[in-house]
Amino acid sequence: SSATNVIRNGSKTLPTLDDRNNTKNFNGDNNRLTAKASNTIDKERIVNIDTLNPYMNKWTIKVRVSSKSQIRNYQNARGPGKLFNCDLVDQSGEIRAAAFNTECDKFHSLLEIGKVYYIARASLKPANRQFNSLNNDYEMTFNYDTCIEQCDTDEGQSIPQIQFNFIPISEIANRPANNVCDVIGVVKSISNIDTIISKTSQKEFNKRELLLVDENASITVTLWGQQAEDFQNSSNPVVAFKGIRIGDFNGRTLSTLNSTLISQDPIETQRTIELRTWYDKEGKLMDLPDLSKGADIGNQQVPFKTLSQINTEGLGLNDKPDYINIKATTTLIKKDTAVYMMCPEERCGKKVVDENNGTFRCEKCNKTYNHFKWSYMISAEISDSTGAQWISAFRNEAETLLGISADEFGNHKLNQNENIIDDIFQKTMNRERIFKLRIKSDQYNDEQRMRITCMRVSDIDWSSHGRRLIEEINQIESIQH
Template structure:
């Protein structure tokens, strides 16, 4: 079993399956064929074979666009060196979907490698695969050196220090699983959801939301250990997590961190007075909204505590700065850092240490709010700015480059509108100067 022994670190953890696994044996793991580590693959290689374990497998989905229609499914595999996403379309769906089982090991070869689309993949790999007519997938005798999962678990208390929309691996005890509820999406589709209250040894709680089939089938009896690989971090109601289509949810996984959590909770965790990072809205009371006027916020010196504070207010947008309201950001799903254009025409992200052929626009909007007694500058991020302006960052970014008059009109229409704002306030220090945000 391979894993990172240091507790409390953010080192990637690789978990190997328990011995004695009964995988179907079509090819021996000691086969003489040359096996390449996943981390060494690139589009310029013509002949390679990987030996990897399936860690996540989607359902078959239908697609339709101007070029036609069809079906697809995707799956993720891991070996000792890394992980990669693989997608199959149409005929390859019929050929491979029933063959692949989560947790089993396979030899995979003759697939096409391309640059990964980070909008649809959260894996830390620059490339992804597409299967075609000549692709080969052969079941392999299980190999204990191949991990069952590659996770980089973050303690719940650390979520306050992570960027909004970050992709997080988290593990915790499910203290409570709420009943399944159903919501109707904008396209009139009904979706199931279930909220899990997770706690870990940091004595902090967070609510993680499961969707669809995962929400329906989840069983929270016995307060199980729940690990989620690839959840999105939100600042809705403080800090909360949401499972994505690509997320992997594991209940009572056979991994060292789960054993440590179980032992901690059974010994002392069940009795601790934990603090939740997620504030729940009440349907019949405004008591949890922490209503304040802007003058209250200043007079009470909110934001001067060690941890951020939250309040709600009714305020009017007086002015929004158009300058630098959108920026060119890294296109990776788990990164929103500003990119730098290079002499070769590519866009470089210093955080990811990669160059991309394109970028995505992101909002970073400064707005001045006013109520009957005071005014305050606030910073609005992606979703909030989209609500205030009524347009996506992509649309505003393109308007700024192509139609300045239309760009200005968007801001004029958004001014002097009144909204209910849920705010996070924290005193930050920059180069010896301080400001409330």
């Protein structure tokens, strides 16, 4: 069967092993392919990937190379180095393998994507979950003793092309930022290619954004470099991403890495048919919650807490953010920074610079526009009977909080209507509401800080609030008895 259409950043066609004097056996003993004795790899000891662990010895696996990175250079305390990694699959699962320095040079050109190999004598260690989303507790390192032998074509027919470990789009809201995952969905919309210039390196990068949807949610996906250029813009394809990074800016986003695999309409998974049928029948007409705009996703009950419990219970200090409901009053809002001039591109959201000549420049998009959008970025203090806390509110939530659109507020600011702005804030102050908060600590300039974001603000439904209080009283009484 033909291989799935997989796009890889910087991928290229490598010469086949048959082009190299038809020699199939190679290992880490030197820099060239060498004929090996037939007993170099013990094919009687073939085990499945899912059984590998660091305590095994004298094992052999029969695997297909599903992806391979380019060689990357790095610098650490021991000096410069180089590495590449590849993903290996068999019928039981998948595992990531890496090769450094000498082994990097020896093995990079020899392993070909899509080909099947016997591999023996590599080391195993626990997988680094920040960079490895494969469904395996371990990852592999090729060393000086590693031996690899290419299988004949007919020997490898039973080995799958790729293994996916999909999570629903809604689950991305609960995963730590900067981790990687596998996800599949339908492309509902796609942008043109944009070119941006890196502030640090001054290099140009191409990017393209997709809106990916499944049955319960949607999310923005950014493709970078060659992946953005190679993406085939067919009519609402089903697209699978393997090893894509989770971002966290006022909501969740996805962004491709050099190692990310992109497969359009993949034949390896039943989800392709399920999503195609769902989208054509009803999905294309649905307005789904957008994680990239901070949409409220999740079936779990969000607990009510007090502001003091944020500190006493250590909320936000784990890998995953904490979500709570608070009944609180707005006591202070920073007026001067409540709105900003935003890039008019729908999915950018960055601040533009007023060039003072009727144009506005977006550094992220590297474009100049003759207009902009007003957008909220509110910093507010809320209080309850146990304490006070500063929170951030953006866009829809800020608009609900102030009761006026960002465009209207921005125009009042532009026209210096200070009295009207003061009235807007005054109506908001000392008004008790229910705030759903997202709490997460992060590192900023080597310092840990707590980010508390308003995900939803609503008026108090006093009847449901009363029922909740009665339930809490009953729970306390049952404990006392």
